[in-house]
Amino acid sequence: MSTTEAPANTGTNGNGSSGYRWVGTRPVRHDGLDKVAGKARYAADLNLPGMLYGHILRSPHPHARIVSIDTSAAEAMPGVKAVVTGADFPEAPPKGATRNLMCTVIARDKVLYSGHAVAAVAASTRREAKAAAEAIEVTYELLPHVLNISDAMADDAPVLHDNLFTRGVEPRPTEPSNVAARTVYERGDVEQGFGEADIVIEREFSTQAVHQGYIEPHACVVDCDQEGKAVIWASSQGHFMVRSSTATVLGWDTSRIKVIPAEIGGGFGGKTTIYIEPVAALLSTKAGRPVKIVMSREDVFRATGPAPGAIIRMKVGARNDGTITTAKAWLAYENGAFQGIAAMLGCMCVVSAYTLDHLYVEGFDVVLNRPVNVAYRAPSAPAAAFAMDSVVDEIAERVGMDPLDLRIQNCPSQGDPTPYGPKWPMIGLRECLEAIRDSDHYQSELPEGQGRGVASGFWFNIGEASSATVNLNENGTATVITGSPDIGGSRASMALMAAEELGLDVHLIQPVVGDTEVVGFTDVTEGSRATFATGMAVVEACRDLKEQLRKRAAKTWDCDVEEVEWVDGSAVHGPGEQEPLTLAAITGNAKRTGGPLGATASLNARGAGPAFSVQVADVSVDQETGRVTVERYTTAQDAGTAIHPSYVEGQMQGGVVQGIGWALNEEYIYSDDGNLENPGFLDYRIPVASDLPMIETVIVEVPNPSHPYGVRGVGEVGIVPPLPVMANAVADATGVRISDLPLSPPRVLEALTAAES
Amino acid sequence: MAVVHFSTDQRQHTGVAEIAIEAANVRDLVRQLSALYPSLDAHLVETSSTAVAIDGEIIPDPWLEELTDTSEVYLVRPLAGG
Numbered sequence: 001m002s003t004t005e006a007p008a009n010t011g012t013n014g015n016g017s018s019g020y021r022w023v024g025t026r027p028v029r030h031d032g033l034d035k036v037a038g039k040a041r042y043a044a045d046l047n048l049p050g051m052l053y054g055h056i057l058r059s060p061h062p063h064a065r066i067v068s069i070d071t072s073a074a075e076a077m078p079g080v081k082a083v084v085t086g087a088d089f090p091e092a093p094p095k096g097a098t099r100n101l102m103c104t105v106i107a108r109d110k111v112l113y114s115g116h117a118v119a120a121v122a123a124s125t126r127r128e129a130k131a132a133a134e135a136i137e138v139t140y141e142l143l144p145h146v147l148n149i150s151d152a153m154a155d156d157a158p159v160l161h162d163n164l165f166t167r168g169v170e171p172r173p174t175e176p177s178n179v180a181a182r183t184v185y186e187r188g189d190v191e192q193g194f195g196e197a198d199i200v201i202e203r204e205f206s207t208q209a210v211h212q213g214y215i216e217p218h219a220c221v222v223d224c225d226q227e228g229k230a231v232i233w234a235s236s237q238g239h240f241m242v243r244s245s246t247a248t249v250l251g252w253d254t255s256r257i258k259v260i261p262a263e264i265g266g267g268f269g270g271k272t273t274i275y276i277e278p279v280a281a282l283l284s285t286k287a288g289r290p291v292k293i294v295m296s297r298e299d300v301f302r303a304t305g306p307a308p309g310a311i312i313r314m315k316v317g318a319r320n321d322g323t324i325t326t327a328k329a330w331l332a333y334e335n336g337a338f339q340g341i342a343a344m345l346g347c348m349c350v351v352s353a354y355t356l357d358h359l360y361v362e363g364f365d366v367v368l369n370r371p372v373n374v375a376y377r378a379p380s381a382p383a384a385a386f387a388m389d390s391v392v393d394e395i396a397e398r399v400g401m402d403p404l405d406l407r408i409q410n411c412p413s414q415g416d417p418t419p420y421g422p423k424w425p426m427i428g429l430r431e432c433l434e435a436i437r438d439s440d441h442y443q444s445e446l447p448e449g450q451g452r453g454v455a456s457g458f459w460f461n462i463g464e465a466s467s468a469t470v471n472l473n474e475n476g477t478a479t480v481i482t483g484s485p486d487i488g489g490s491r492a493s494m495a496l497m498a499a500e501e502l503g504l505d506v507h508l509i510q511p512v513v514g515d516t517e518v519v520g521f522t523d524v525t526e527g528s529r530a531t532f533a534t535g536m537a538v539v540e541a542c543r544d545l546k547e548q549l550r551k552r553a554a555k556t557w558d559c560d561v562e563e564v565e566w567v568d569g570s571a572v573h574g575p576g577e578q579e580p581l582t583l584a585a586i587t588g589n590a591k592r593t594g595g596p597l598g599a600t601a602s603l604n605a606r607g608a609g610p611a612f613s614v615q616v617a618d619v620s621v622d623q624e625t626g627r628v629t630v631e632r633y634t635t636a637q638d639a640g641t642a643i644h645p646s647y648v649e650g651q652m653q654g655g656v657v658q659g660i661g662w663a664l665n666e667e668y669i670y671s672d673d674g675n676l677e678n679p680g681f682l683d684y685r686i687p688v689a690s691d692l693p694m695i696e697t698v699i700v701e702v703p704n705p706s707h708p709y710g711v712r713g714v715g716e717v718g719i720v721p722p723l724p725v726m727a728n729a730v731a732d733a734t735g736v737r738i739s740d741l742p743l744s745p746p747r748v749l750e751a752l753t754a755a756e757s
Numbered sequence: 758m759a760v761v762h763f764s765t766d767q768r769q770h771t772g773v774a775e776i777a778i779e780a781a782n783v784r785d786l787v788r789q790l791s792a793l794y795p796s797l798d799a800h801l802v803e804t805s806s807t808a809v810a811i812d813g814e815i816i817p818d819p820w821l822e823e824l825t826d827t828s829e830v831y832l833v834r835p836l837a838g839g
Contacts (some may be wrong), residue, residue, distance in 0.1 A: 097805070167804065170769045181804075184765035212839075269839020344834055375839035421762055421831040422810035462838050464817060527838025607814055706814075716839055 021568075022499040022506050023709055026646045029492050030511055031263070043219035043235040043262035044294045051221065052081055052122040054283050054293035055129035056276070057136050058303060059111035059118050062369035062674025063145035063158065066109060066118065070137040074121055077135060079128030082286035084279065085119040085136075090251035095163055098248060100338035104372055105249050105278050111140070112160055112337035113369050114675045115302030117275070122283035122291045145369040145674045149311050149332045152178040152368040160337065160367050180339030183347045183363040185420050193326025193358030197317025199398050201391050205739045207383040207723065208667035209309040209334055212376045213658070213686045216265025217300045222280040223290035228252075230281050232259045237271040237485055238524030243516050249278040257281075260515040267487045268658065269375030269716075270305050272526045301679035306668065307376030308334035308342045312350070312387035318395045322406045326358040327351045329387070333380060335365050336372035345380035348420045349720075350388050352458040353429060353612065355412045359419055369674055375526060377655055378459035378716035382662060382723045389455035389724035390739065393731070403454050403728070404437045407614075411456075428638030428702030428712075429456065429612040435636035435698045436614045442634070449620060450631055451733025456614045457720025461713040462527030463605030467520025468537035470498060470545055472597040476584025478504060481514040482534045483522025488654075488715050489647030490530040494538050496643050497709060501542035503569025504583055520602040528713020531643055532704075533605035539708045540601035552586045552593045607706020611717040613637040615656065619729040626749030628664055628730055630691075635721075636698040640712030645699060648714050653695040655718020661687045662719070663726035664743050759786065759828035767832060770797035783809055783819040786830065801832065808835040 034040040071083045085106070092102040102108075106117045119136050123129035144158040151157055157178055165173045168182035194200055220234040230252075236242045239259035247254040264271065276293045284291040295304070310333045317326035329350050333342035343363035351359055373379075396403040411429045418424055436442055436454065446452050469481040480494050491511035499506035522534065546566045553571030554561040563574045570580040590597055618632040635652050642648040665685040669677045678684045703710025723741060730748065731737040736755045738747065758777040768774060771794050780786035791798035801807065809819045810831040816822060817835050824830065 168766050182766075186765050272837075272839070341834060341837065345836070375837055377839040379837060379839055418813075420833065421764065422815070422829070422833075423813040425813045460815065460836050460838070462815075462817065462836055527836065529838070604818060606816060 020500055022496050023641065023643050024645060025496065026644060027492065027506050029489060030495060031486065031491055040263040042216055042265055043221060043233050046221045046233050046262070048221060048223060048290040051290040051292055052124060052283070052287055053126045053129045054120055054122045054280050054291045055126070055133040056117050056279060056293065056299070057119045057133040058299065059107065059114060059116040060675070061111060061140055061142055062114045062147070063143040063160070064111050064140035065143060066107060066111065067139040067141050069119055071119065073137065074132040074135040077128065077132040079124035080121055080132045081124070081289065082122040082283045083119065084282045084286065088282055089249065100372065101245060102249050104338065105275060113371050115299065115371060117279065117303065120279045120283060122287050146178065147369055147670050147674060149309070149334055149366050149368070152366045153332065153364070160369065164339065164367065178367045180335060180365040180367055181344070183344040185347055185361045186359060187417070188358035190326050190328050190358045190360045194317045197325050198320040199395060200315065200317045201394050202315040203391055203739055205312045205314065205387040205390065207310050207386060207741045209306040209370065210376070210662050210666040211301060211305040211684065212268040212270030212307065212374070214266030214268060214270055217295040217297060218271070218276055218304060219294040220277050220280050221290055221292045222277060222284045224281055224284040226288070228256055230257045230284070232257060232277055232281065233262050234259060234277055235262050235264050235271065236274070237264070237267045237487055237526055239485065239516055240483060240521050241272065241524045242274055242277055245274045246277045246281060250281060258515060258517050261485050261513050264485050264487050268377055269379065269526060272375055272524050275304055297681070298679040301684065302676050303371055305371060305374050307379065308336070308373045310334065310346065310383040312383060314387045314391045316391045316395065318399065320399055322399050322401045322409050324354055324356060324392070324395065324410045327356055327388070329361045331363040331384065332366055333363070334370065334373065335367045336370045337367060338372045339365055339367055340373045341365065342373055342380045346384040349381040349458055350384035351419050353407070353456040354410045355416050361419060377658065377719040381457060381459055381720045382659060385455060385457045385720045386723035386727060386741065389721070390727050390737070393728045394737070404433055404442070407456055408433045425609065426702060426705060427610050427612060428700050431700045431702055432456070432612050432614040432636045432638055435700050436616050436634065439616070439634050439636070439698060441632060441696060442616050446618060447631070450618045451621070451729045451731065452616065452618050453725045453727065453729030453732055454614070454616045455721040455724035455728060456612060457717050459528070459611045459717040459720060461532065461608040461611050462529050463533045463608040464523035464527070464529055465604045466522045466534035466537040467600065467602040468534060468541045469519055469598065469600045470538065470541040472545065472583065472587045474587055474590065476582065476587050477508040477510065478502065480509055480511045480538055481519050482511070482538065483514060483519040484525045484530040484534040485513055487525050488651055489644060490525070490534065492647060493531040493535055493643040497535050497538050498542050501539055502545065502583060503566070520600065528611060528715040529605070529608065532608055532707055532711045532713050535643070535711060536605050536707060537601045537603050540603060541599040544599035544601065545597060548597050548599065549583065549586055552590065552597070553581050555593045556581060556589065607704065609640055609704030609706065609712040611638060611712050611714065613717045613721055615721040615725050617725045617729045619726065619733055621730060621733045621748060623752060626745035626747070626752060628726065628743055628748060630660060630693060632693055634696040634698065635718060636700050637714060637718060638700045638702050638712060639714045640704040640707065641701055641710035642699050643709065643711060648699055649697040651714045652697045652718045655716065656695050656722055657687050657692060659719040659722025660692065660726060663723045663741055667742050758826060759824040759830055761786065761790065761830045761832070767797060767800065770794050770800050780824050782824060783822045786824060804834060806832055806834050808833050
């Protein structure tokens with residue numbers, strides 16, 4: 001056992017004002033060595049005795065009725081131990097979220113996108129499994145398909161679901177359509193607002209669906225025993241979700257399933273659902289042996305994700321003094337093959353960074369023949385911000401105001417109404433705007449030939465259920481067990497908060513992600529919630545422990561517990577008649593004073609503080625090729641309190657980079673027959689380190705009053721502003737405003753050429 | 758009494774933009790709303806809209822949250838995140 005002096009707490013913004021000993025410091029990550037040394041165990045790394053390999057057969061058609069599936073040839077092939085189709089799974093209900101999940105895992109009567117799972121094989125080798133899957137004969141009745149919003153919303157569009165009637169329309173439609181839902185938010189009188197405006201700008205924008213792009217493909221190993229119990233090792237953002245979703249798809253009781261979380265190689269929202277675990281479980285049950293399924297990169301692109309594309313029409317009115325008075329927005333979001341809430345979220349976000357007297361926001365969730373949407377950091381917010389912040393930039397230009405000053409003039413504060421109704425709690429948007437305005441980057445002179453763009457972004461953040469167990473070991477160390485898979489540094493954050501509470505060196509604390517049978521229920525790591533909500537559970541458990549430690553000290557000293565305080569990791573006798581007892585001294589004597597010390601806390605966290613980010617970028621545009629180069633980029637984000645500033649900065653930078661990819665390069669390219677033509681990183685271009693400058697970060701701290709340390713989630717909002725930031729910077733550099741993403745070289749070149757002519 | 762504000766979608770079922778209700782907690786409030794507006798209840802079930810915002814804070818699984826005479830309540834859809 002060794003202890004280390006706490007690193008100098010410079011405050012998360014370098015101001016040294018946090019007042020904490022451990023919170024706000026930057027210890028080496030607890031999982032770092034394993035990952036660097038290649039010892040971290042991902043789901044695909046696991047091999048069990050007698051293990052089989054699963055292979056999933058996927059539809060080559062975007063929309064077709066399954067007439068028949070003949071598996072006889074596959075079953076007779078060498079090495080084949082089990083074959084399953086949709087008929088082996090429980091019947092799905094006629095509609096709703098459960099049906100969507102069940103029919104995403106494996107198709108039933110219809111396939112709804114190219115890549116939709118149809119059948120699966122388990123065999124002794126990967127090659128045998130793949131060969132047998134390809135020998136399954138599926139007879140399809142092809143149906144017409146739709147791949148984009150406009151086609152899907154057309155009156156004569158082929159309908160994906162005969163029982164899908166647009167919700168939110170009165171009278172209720174009598175004919176099914178691909179428009180799953182209509183959402184409306186309104187305040188004031190937009191026509192009056194436009195009448196009061198000196199400037200009205202109206203534009204239409206489009207964004208493309210993009211994949212979350214995690215490096216690790218989906219993978220699992222499932223071992224079902226003869227008593228019907230299943231153990232699942234899986235890569236996911238929530239192993240309790242894997243347990244409940246797998247149970248739902250299979251019609252099993254959750255008590256039959258234990259899920260052991262593997263290390264995760266990226267998720268970004270894309271691993272908040274399941275695809276392969278129930279298939280592997282059923283294969284394992286049939287074969288009586290463990291089954292591993294690892295998706296190929298092509299399968300990941302064809303059958304998982306994406307974040308939706310969108311079409312957004314914005315009309316915004318402002319006065320000559322820069323006051324934005326009115327906004328009217330029409331949003332349509334892809335949902336993929338099954339209905340979701342993408343447009344609803346877009347409606348809630350689209351004007352959230354502004355205070356408006358009059359607004360009318362109308363959104364449409366649209367199903368089409370693509371894989372069903374999955375969250376991607378702040379779902380739906382990037383496209384919405386792209387539309388609004390592009391128009392706001394034009395307004396600033398028209399009224400001759402600095403674009404940041406205009407945003408500061410119009411930004412909401414605590415107590416102002418949100419676009420969706422409730423009032424804002426304490427938020428840090430103004431502080432982020434001012435941080436960028438005052439940054440070295442924004443104060444610097446723009447190099448000749450470059451363009452500068454700014455934008456802001458909002459995301460709700462969420463709380464949800466979390467559990468934590470903290471055990472004090474006999475040598476004075478601690479083990480912190482939580483149920484949150486660590487996708488962004490949450491283990492380090494948990495250890496730091498525990499260290500702060502207990503007064504224990506953070507290096508003496510081992511944070512662990514426990515499986516579904518060793519820690520209490522914990523919701524998915526999503527919504528920027530892990531450090532906020534699970535951290536709250538850790539703090540609660542530690543405070544329980546401190547009470548126990550005081551009682552143990554009181555027993556040791558034979559005094560009243562009220563005479564004992566817990567100060568800097570030691571029990572201190574108030575009257576001063578005893579020497580302080582360290583935590584290690586108490587745990588070392590624990591058997592004599594009542595036994596081992598441990599505490600558990602489970603809670604449903606309330607009060608997740610909303611997140612805002614404001615960003616600025618300088619770009620250059622090659623006039624001959626249309627290539628956009630990011631020359632400098634700075635992001636400011638309200639973290640509430642940064643528990644581990646390096647991880648906060650990492651989240652900020654990661655979000656920015658993914659947003660830049662969305663803005664500049666990424667898009668799915670489908671052939672006319674509905675097949676994805678770029679299902680790999682060679683043709684689906686995500687930014688890599690050599691494409692970008694260092695992303696400069698400014699952590700803003702407006703503490704969230706609902707968290708013991710003021711934490712706000714930081715994982716998502718960083719992806720929101722880059723879309724409008726890039727568009728605004730390119731417009732500044734070229735004088736040409738492009739309203740369709742991505743700003744890929746061909747599109748930029750086309751726009752420049754059109755402007756010249 | 759707590760004031761419940763209805764969204765544009767919900768007004769199709771309530772006919773009013775807001776209503777003041779004497780309720781001790783969210784469970785009690787929802788029971789009263791369901792009795793007052795049966796079609797709103799069906800709408801909420803269909804949209805899985807069990808979340809509420811009380812005084813600005815969105816609560817995804819509300820039930821026993823206490824309401825006061827000054828509480829402002831919105832019925833909202835549960836959020837998802839990445």
